[in-house]
Amino acid sequence: MEKWRLLAPGPTPVPEEVLSVMSLPVIHHRAPKFKEILTKVAEDLKYVFQTKNDVVIFSASGTGAMEAAVANCFCKGDKVLVVRAGKFGERWGELVSVYGLNPIFVDVEWGKAVEVAQVKNELDKNSDLKGIFIQSSETSTGVKHPIKDIAALVKKNDNCLMIVDGITGVGVFSVETDNWGIDIHVSGSQKAFMLPPGLAFASVSEKALKFMEKSDLPKYYFDLKKERKNLLKGQNAYTPAVSLVVGLSKVLDMLKEEGLENIWKRHSLLSYATREAVKAIGLKLYAPDSPSESVTAVYAPEGIDGQDIVKIFRTNFKITIAGGQDRAKGKIFRLSHIGFFDKFDIITSIAALEMALKKLGYKFELGKGVSKALEILSE
Numbered sequence: 001m002e003k004w005r006l007l008a009p010g011p012t013p014v015p016e017e018v019l020s021v022m023s024l025p026v027i028h029h030r031a032p033k034f035k036e037i038l039t040k041v042a043e044d045l046k047y048v049f050q051t052k053n054d055v056v057i058f059s060a061s062g063t064g065a066m067e068a069a070v071a072n073c074f075c076k077g078d079k080v081l082v083v084r085a086g087k088f089g090e091r092w093g094e095l096v097s098v099y100g101l102n103p104i105f106v107d108v109e110w111g112k113a114v115e116v117a118q119v120k121n122e123l124d125k126n127s128d129l130k131g132i133f134i135q136s137s138e139t140s141t142g143v144k145h146p147i148k149d150i151a152a153l154v155k156k157n158d159n160c161l162m163i164v165d166g167i168t169g170v171g172v173f174s175v176e177t178d179n180w181g182i183d184i185h186v187s188g189s190q191k192a193f194m195l196p197p198g199l200a201f202a203s204v205s206e207k208a209l210k211f212m213e214k215s216d217l218p219k220y221y222f223d224l225k226k227e228r229k230n231l232l233k234g235q236n237a238y239t240p241a242v243s244l245v246v247g248l249s250k251v252l253d254m255l256k257e258e259g260l261e262n263i264w265k266r267h268s269l270l271s272y273a274t275r276e277a278v279k280a281i282g283l284k285l286y287a288p289d290s291p292s293e294s295v296t297a298v299y300a301p302e303g304i305d306g307q308d309i310v311k312i313f314r315t316n317f318k319i320t321i322a323g324g325q326d327r328a329k330g331k332i333f334r335l336s337h338i339g340f341f342d343k344f345d346i347i348t349s350i351a352a353l354e355m356a357l358k359k360l361g362y363k364f365e366l367g368k369g370v371s372k373a374l375e376i377l378s379e
């Protein structure tokens with residue numbers, strides 16, 4: 001018997017009732033029934049994104065929506081600021097470079113959040129900046145960036161867009177797209193949206209629409225203007241991932257029923273319990289100062305390779321967690337609490353962690369982490 005558990009920061013577990021609606025016969029994407037579903041989904045997405053503006057849907061992984069943000073809003077040579085505090089900040093840097101923009105980088109030590117003053121400093125020096133690119137939650141390091149304060153720096157500046165990768169932020173903690181002034185807010189289906197990978201989302205502000213009128217960069221599939229126009233008619237420009245959209249409709253019903261405040265509280269509690277439990281085992285957090293509620297990055301103990309912890313989870317316990325990426329590979333491992341996670345998932349992952357560490361010869365009092373998690377989660 002093999003019982004697999006997906007406790008990774010994406011893809012994340014999919015609820016059974018969502019899996020079951022996705023297994024229904026495929027609806028034709030031009031049929032009235034699909035138009036009805038897509039129209040409802042487009043409306044409900046605004047609730048999760050905290051926006052009155054349209055949230056465009058692409059059949060792609062999250063990076064597709066990131067690419068759309070770059071390709072649709074800018075012109076060749078535009079000067080933009082990219083916050084690089086991990087692998088996904090680096091991705092913004094790669095994307096803007098591929099499209100011929102002119103990036104200035106604010107490089108941040110991995111495991112730390114960017115300081116608002118670092119961004120303000122660059123804005124003061126470069127009055128011609130056309131956009132700021134950042135993550136709300138940098139999944140590779142488990143850091144949460146101060147989006148509200150950074151967005152406030154450009155909210156009233158008609159010449160600069162605030163572009164946020166909220167792939168592990170949307171539906172995890174509050175990021176007020178409209179109130180804070182986020183022009184393009186991106187996310188993906190396989191995170192807090194509790195779906196398989198395959199859908200990417202991008203909210204589009206009025207300010208971003210104006211930038212789009214001027215953009216001279218090439219785009220075809222990831223054309224935000226074209227997709228938005230179609231969405232307003234209950235259509236997609238091309239054949240969408242129909243079954244995922246049907247699943248999304250169910251997910252959005254579930255998210256509305258739980259309510260955003262409760263969803264944020266759940267993620268906050270589960271992430272707090274995870275952090276306290278690993279500390280009780282004697283481990284050090286990789287991002288202690290500004291932790292994201294979606295994923296907890298933890299230093300592997302001295303003399304133990306983080307990848308070995310991940311491997312024991314997979315081979316001995318059939319549990320998928322995440323290791324470190326790039327420069328953090330081997331140094332850290334990452335425990336998830338994004339999406340369809342509850343208290344018992346956290347207790348399972350902490351129990352498995354203790355069992356893995358014991359197997360690897362780490363000296364600690366067995367049960368300390370689980371006991372801490374139980375104490376917090378029983379309240």
Ligand SMILES: Cc1ncc(COP(=O)(O)O)c(C=O)c1O
Nearest residue numbers: 061062063088137139167168188
């Ligand atoms: C913060 C962040 N940005 C971007 C991505 C890339 O998304 P995808 O793999 O869906 O293209 C991820 C995926 O883990 C992510 O966590």
